[in-house]
Amino acid sequence: MTTIATPTTLYDPPPSFALVSPFLYRSSVPTSSHLPYLVPLHLKTLLSLGPELPSKALQQWCELQNVRLVHLGRKRDVVGEASTWKPVQEELVKEGLQVLLSRENAPCLVVDPSGVHEVGILIGCLRKLQRWTLSAIFAEYASLAGSQSRDIEEQFIELFDTDLVVIPPLENRIDGVRDVVNDPPLLAPPQ
Structure with missing residues (x-):
């Protein structure tokens, strides 16, 4: 008789928590009880979009695991933008995309307090850079946001100007994003 070993932990x-693409994950801000789950992912970067600094426990875990902690949530408090219709500042999304696009930051986990709002906007804007259709972007957003989805967040994604984002050179960027101006053509022109 063969026995199957089952994990005790x-x-x-x-x-x-969800996989966005190879080496890119999203979730709410992890607590101490979630950290063992993250260890096998071998994260290089944890990108925090929430307004509050990550907890001391999370900061210490990042240090122990050699995970670079990037906190962009402070961008929410930019003077003068609080009265606009935008759910987040474009600068936060632009800087977040710069982190995600760089191959040196992968594997990366993107977090906010809910794991839905700021993260959903950032991933939606990444999908725009990946040339997804808006209907596909909104379907993914709605499937992960569920009852927390917000029309204003979809509107932000739709209106976000991807030309604001500086796309790294091909050898330094994650797969699935093309720089239509600087990359070589996908198909060579006929000769």
Whole structure:
């Protein structure tokens, strides 16, 4: 009779955890109970979009695991933008995309308090850079946001100007993003 070994330790993923693409993940801000789940991912970067600094426990875990902690949530407090219709500042999204696009930051986990709002906007804008259709972007956004989806966030994604983002050279960027101006053509022109 063959016995199957079962793990004695169950790992608990952070709420709203999902794979975005190879080496890119999203979730709510992990607590101490979620950290063992993250260890096998071998993260290089944790990108925090929430307004509050990550907890001391998370900061210490990042240091122990050699994970670069990038906190862009402070961008929410930019003077003069609080009265606009935008759910986040374009600068936060632009800087977040710069982190995501760089191959040196992968594997990367993107977090915000809910794992839905700022993360959903950032990933939606990444999908625009990847040339997804708006209907596909909004379907992914709605499937992960569920009852927390917001029309204003979809509107932000739709209106976000991808020309604001500086796309790294091909050898330094994640797969799935093309720089239509500087990359070589996908198909060579007929000769």
